[in-house]
Amino acid sequence: MEQGRNQQHPQQQQPKPAILAPVGEMKAPAVAPQQPKPPAPAMPVPRQWPMAIKPPSTEAKTVTPKKKKHCNCRNSKCLKMYCECFQELQFCDGCNCSNCGNIVGNEKARNEAMEAIRQRNPLAFQPKIENGPSTHNVRKDTSGAVPLVPKHNKGCHCKKSGCLKKYCECYQANVLCSKNCRCMDCKNFEGSEERKALVQGDYASDGNKTQQAARVAINGTIGSSGYNHSPVRRKRSREDAVGIRINSEGSMPETQFQQGNHADTSLLAPYSTGFDGHSAANSQSKSYNPIYRSPLANTIHLSEVNDLVTQLVTVCRMAAATIADNKVDGTTVEKEFHVNGELSNGNCKQQQLSEASRMDILTRGCSDPPNSNEMDSHWSDTAKDSRPASPTTQALMCDEQDTTFGNDYRSSYPSVSCDQDISEINAAQENLVLTGLREYLRVIITRGKINEHKSSSEAAMELDGRQHGAMPAFAPREVRENIPSSNGIETPGINQKLTHDDGSKR
DNA sequence: GAGTTTGAAACT
């Protein structure tokens, strides 16, 4: 009867080190049961922490490194991968599991279970965290070789945790998310502010602070990206209460450009700038750390997005004005068009508000993005779900809410009343907007390719044993970013708009 | 400590 609840009677046992299963069986067919061995320098190193990388959990901070985990399995008999002990090829020992089959003396069933799992996935028992060929995972200093950063073999698939909670296997193993991951809203990359905040929280050695930091890092920054619109919405009683909040900076969440697009951790992003192009660059100037970033990192900037939005709206209006100009007496149109804020039509007013806000963004630049409240107030009357959206989304919303720009102009320019004219205007607007958007997307794609290529080649170069200076020999930004235009991609309008105050194209 | 949330594993 008392098959469950730890036949080991843990209470009566001295705490023992984890009992590791025969290690040599990793790829071999299940062999005859062996006596459990004392802890060996086994292959499956459970939850190993890369050298010099700080374990995220408070537990790991205060506990002897070899402390075994104690599972609490109830239904799996500890013979499935759900069980951490089993997963790590350890026998349960001192666990609180029920009906445990992962015990000495039950090797037959255990091996059968392992075999079944191996049949499904031969690599199932492979250590999840794979270190690079070098045993030294951390760059010693700026002159070191490219660190072979440990990474998760399978990668995580996190959706909500931002990969900053222990739900995330990568985070739990204290490795950065890599290209193996298919996570959403990932914030577990080098240079991530949220991750930094968490690390600092850990250093504060204050559990509450750590948790608070995690909450802030995750909740405060999960933007209107991926998950929010993901069709994969699991039923959650309080799902909506969680609310997806916009990044407090009101910027488009950078992770929008990272989802499903992880770069290899072992690659070094030339510039670790985040979306805003500030933070990570600063951090890198202090220490040259291994960086995993999307090839598009540092490619799309807030100001560019704002530029694009403004550009599209402007193009739209100009198209309408031009066409109307051709049809009607142009003077009225021009006049009306320049009376900013005078148009009384509701939709138009809304649009102008939006545009005014965007212009505001532009004038402030990315260093001072509008906060979400500000943005909310501007769009609050139309944002019925009160969920803030990225500037791009807002631009699209603006477009949709207007139904047709033509309607605006129908009222603004009474003389343009013919439906045919309106649809002409709409068609022209649509054409221009889509063209502009297409060009912009082309630029982004090209940049991504270039950055990716550059990253990999640079990483390869570094691997060849290079480095003299404290900083990597990455090409100057200007050089790197001039490439798109020299690549035969002509994006006159948008490209122009993508030129920044400092004159550098990004 | 109970209940909820989360994501891996298992299943279909």
Add this chain to the structure above:
DNA sequence: CAGTTTCAAACTC
């Protein structure tokens, strides 16, 4: 391969 269910750990209250 994608969607769903099961499971146990992590997390919240």
